[in-house]
Amino acid sequence: MKPAAISSAVSSDSLEIPLIDFSAFVSGDATTRRTTARALLEGFQTAGFIYLRNHGIPRADVQATFAESAKFFKRPQTQKELMCWTTPEANRGYSQPGREKTTDLTDAADIEAKRAEEGADLKESMEIGREGEPDHPNQWPDQFDEDGKVFKKQMLAFHDTCKELHVKVMSAIAVGLGIDEHYFDSFCDGGDNTLRLLHYPEVRHEVFVKNENQVRAGAHTDYGSITLLFQDMAGGLQVLSPNKNFIDATPIEITIVVNAADLLARWSNDRLKSTKHRVVEPPTKADVHPARYSIAYFCNPNFDRFIEAIPGTYSVESPKKYEGINR
Numbered sequence: 001m002k003p004a005a006i007s008s009a010v011s012s013d014s015l016e017i018p019l020i021d022f023s024a025f026v027s028g029d030a031t032t033r034r035t036t037a038r039a040l041l042e043g044f045q046t047a048g049f050i051y052l053r054n055h056g057i058p059r060a061d062v063q064a065t066f067a068e069s070a071k072f073f074k075r076p077q078t079q080k081e082l083m084c085w086t087t088p089e090a091n092r093g094y095s096q097p098g099r100e101k102t103t104d105l106t107d108a109a110d111i112e113a114k115r116a117e118e119g120a121d122l123k124e125s126m127e128i129g130r131e132g133e134p135d136h137p138n139q140w141p142d143q144f145d146e147d148g149k150v151f152k153k154q155m156l157a158f159h160d161t162c163k164e165l166h167v168k169v170m171s172a173i174a175v176g177l178g179i180d181e182h183y184f185d186s187f188c189d190g191g192d193n194t195l196r197l198l199h200y201p202e203v204r205h206e207v208f209v210k211n212e213n214q215v216r217a218g219a220h221t222d223y224g225s226i227t228l229l230f231q232d233m234a235g236g237l238q239v240l241s242p243n244k245n246f247i248d249a250t251p252i253e254i255t256i257v258v259n260a261a262d263l264l265a266r267w268s269n270d271r272l273k274s275t276k277h278r279v280v281e282p283p284t285k286a287d288v289h290p291a292r293y294s295i296a297y298f299c300n301p302n303f304d305r306f307i308e309a310i311p312g313t314y315s316v317e318s319p320k321k322y323e324g325i326n327r
């Protein structure tokens with residue numbers, strides 16, 4: 001029998017995403033911590049995804065961040081474009097609808113072909129990196145008004161809060177792997193993470209009828225260590241199953257969806273999986289689907305760290321698959 005801290009969030013088409021009570025890891029006894037950590041690791045090793053409840057981020061804080069995000073996207077388009085995203089190195093600022101096509105493709109012609117097939121992603125986003133990097137300043141609306149100052153304060157605080165949860169989830173992964181629970185601390189304490197606010201505007205059902213390949217965000221994997229994904233109740237997020245079908249990752253109130261990303265897969269010699277996911281038309285029937293909001297917090301190891309296979313993830317029988325790398 002499964003311990004009470006572990007239940008199921010998604011179970012379909014061989015995709016098993018566990019729902020984990022994280023308080024059992026943070027404040028349970030040694031046995032409970034280990035059992036919980038192993039279940040969390042198992043989720044990352046099979047689905048590549050888990051859901052967390054009792055993750056320690058107060059509900060009011062998440063709600064306040066969603067509220068600020070919604071207010072931000074209501075700003076005039078001209079104002080938002082003054083804060084526009086510029087380069088991948090900076091990876092900060094605003095991207096208007098149609099600008100981004102989320103995909104794993106790298107060739108420009110391939111991306112264009114995909115855009116023609118699926119349409120541009122139906123979303124706009126705002127990215128906020130670690131504050132205080134002289135070469136890559138964040139773009140803040142505090143230049144416009146008092147509301148902009150409130151936005152900045154909330155986002156900086158939320159960035160910090162999520163940074164702490166990153167360290168805790170990595171610690172649970174370490175315990176699951178049977179290595180020192182603080183192994184990842186010095187890799188993840190720098191906060192080289194990106195907070196991405198996402199707004200998928202209201203959209204007519206017809207749009208998906210006219211183009212059956214139309215998506216709200218194209219299939220992709222994430223880059224870094226893990227992603228903390230806060231989603232509203234609109235629905236539409238899907239995760240690729242082991243049988244290669246996209247399965248609904250149905251929203252569960254007050255939980256966070258956490259997925260392992262590309263660098264963690266590499267870092268763990270592919271023991272943890274970075275699984276494709278996308279956002280499509282919500283499963284609910286409607287002529288007009290309401291706007292959807294989500295907040296993705298993309299975590300990374302500190303950019304100055306050299307990343308090579310985690311102890312215990314390789315052996316004589318399964319040697320290291322990858323060279324160590326810098327960022």
Ligand SMILES: O=C(O)CCC(=O)C(=O)O
Binds near residue numbers: 198217222237279
């Ligand atoms: O909006 C979502 O639920 C998913 C967003 C996502 O996967 C991403 O931005 O990488």
Ligand SMILES: [Fe+2]
Binds near residue numbers: 221222
């Ligand atoms: Fe993603």
